[in-house]
Amino acid sequence: MGAHLARRYLGEAEAEPDPLRMPSFPPALGLPQRRERASVATAEQLAAARLPLEQRDYCAHRLVALLRCQRDAFPRVPRCRPQRHAWDACQHRDYVMRMKEFERERRLLQRRKRLLEQQAAAE
Amino acid sequence: MMAAAGARRVLWQRAAAQLRAGVAAAPRGARAASDLPKELMPGPYPRTPEERAAAAKKYNMRVEDYEPYPDDGFGYGDYPKLPNRSLHERDPWYQWDQQDMRHNWGEPMHWDFDMYIRNRVDTSPTPVPWHTMRKHFLIFLTTMLIMFGVGEMYPSYRPVGPKQYPFNDLYLERGGDPNKEPPVVKHYEI
Numbered sequence: 001m002g003a004h005l006a007r008r009y010l011g012e013a014e015a016e017p018d019p020l021r022m023p024s025f026p027p028a029l030g031l032p033q034r035r036e037r038a039s040v041a042t043a044e045q046l047a048a049a050r051l052p053l054e055q056r057d058y059c060a061h062r063l064v065a066l067l068r069c070q071r072d073a074f075p076r077v078p079r080c081r082p083q084r085h086a087w088d089a090c091q092h093r094d095y096v097m098r099m100k101e102f103e104r105e106r107r108l109l110q111r112r113k114r115l116l117e118q119q120a121a122a123e
Numbered sequence: 124m125m126a127a128a129g130a131r132r133v134l135w136q137r138a139a140a141q142l143r144a145g146v147a148a149a150p151r152g153a154r155a156a157s158d159l160p161k162e163l164m165p166g167p168y169p170r171t172p173e174e175r176a177a178a179a180k181k182y183n184m185r186v187e188d189y190e191p192y193p194d195d196g197f198g199y200g201d202y203p204k205l206p207n208r209s210l211h212e213r214d215p216w217y218q219w220d221q222q223d224m225r226h227n228w229g230e231p232m233h234w235d236f237d238m239y240i241r242n243r244v245d246t247s248p249t250p251v252p253w254h255t256m257r258k259h260f261l262i263f264l265t266t267m268l269i270m271f272g273v274g275e276m277y278p279s280y281r282p283v284g285p286k287q288y289p290f291n292d293l294y295l296e297r298g299g300d301p302n303k304e305p306p307v308v309k310h311y312e313i
Contacts, residue, residue, distance in 0.1 A: 004282045022284050027311050034311040039289035043296070053296055057288055058310075094286075100313045101284035 004106075015113050017105035025108045059090035168194040169201050178203075182231045192234075203231055209239035209246040 008016040017024075027034060041061040049064045066083040073079040154160075162181070168191060169175040178201040179189035192199035213225040220228045224240065238244050249256065287310040290296070294305035 002279075005277075005279055009277050017284075019280050019283070019285055027309075031311075031313070034313070037287065037289070037310040037312050043290050047296070053293055056290075056293060056296065057286060095283065097313050098283035098286065102282050104313065105284065 012113070015106070015110045017102055017109060019102070022105055023101065024105065029108065030104075057094065059087060059094055062087035062090045165200050165202050167200055174201075183229045184231055199234070202234060205231060205233045207233075207235075207239075207246065209244050210241050211245045211247045 004016060007013075008018075037058055039058055039060065041064060045064065046056045046060050049060075049067065051060060051063065055063055062083070066080060066087050069080040069083045070077065166178070169178045175189060175191075176186050178191065179186045182189065182203050184203060190204045191201050192204045210225045213219075215225070217225075219225050226232070233239055239246070289310070291305040292308045294308075295301060299305055
């Protein structure tokens with residue numbers, strides 16, 4: 001960890017993604033059939049569960065199930081391990097998606113840089 | 124009955140007489156600490172060398188050590204100006220007459236002696252010189268501030284994209300106007 005920081009701050013900054021300005025390419029570029037992400041729970045359900053805003057992501061339905069299980073099973077907390085695992089697995093998949101987005105952005109930036117160099121060499 | 128009361132009165136009077144005799148048996152020149160004669164009380168600022176010598180003798184000090192407070196209207200009189208050192212700096216192993224106050228009988232007391240007791244102000248020298256301490260502190264503080272500034276200019280982050288939120292990035296939940304059209308934000312699977 002840190003190679004991307006070294007590349008960004010000390011080396012080529014035009015081929016490294018800036019996480020504050022992501023994504024900078026159209027979503028369908030290079031991936032023709034992308035499915036839209038949809039939240040399983042509705043906004044009203046998440047508001048009824050009174051979740052903090054940081055936790056109202058695409059895994060919020062798993063979290064609501066976990067909280068409901070904990071409320072019903074207290075004090076037998078180990079009974080909610082399957083729900084806890086389901087929520088953790090969903091968060092893990094979400095994190096892997098973020099990593100893939102970063103890598104896609106990086107490869108597209110490198111491709112753009114390569115094309116510009118080829119253009120400049122052709123002149 | 125009357126005879127017994129009379130006998131008890133006589134006994135009381137005899138005990139009081141013995142008590143007075145005991146007090147009178149104290150050595151000559153002894154007096155209570157509250158019974159200070161006028162010559163031993165602090166007096167006005169000494170003007171002549173004779174007055175200075177008398178004041179030094181009164182305070183049990185040598186004439187060359189005696190230095191009164193300057194006469195600038197603060198009412199110190201001829202009280203000696205002793206160095207502003209707290210009792211922490213006095214030898215803890217020496218057998219003082221008053222060990223807790225680290226004070227010998229008859230020694231001149233500081234004007235602010237109640238401030239310089241061992242529970243209060245401590246004027247002991249620091250183990251390291253003051254300028255060294257200040258220099259080290261400023262070096263540390265400057266380094267920390269510079270590093271915090273560098274961290275603000277060049278933040279460190281994980282190589283992941285930002286977290287994605289549904290419902291147009293939680294437009295309504297974050298206080299967006301429900302009457303207006305929210306800016307459409309779509310996220311895709313990858």
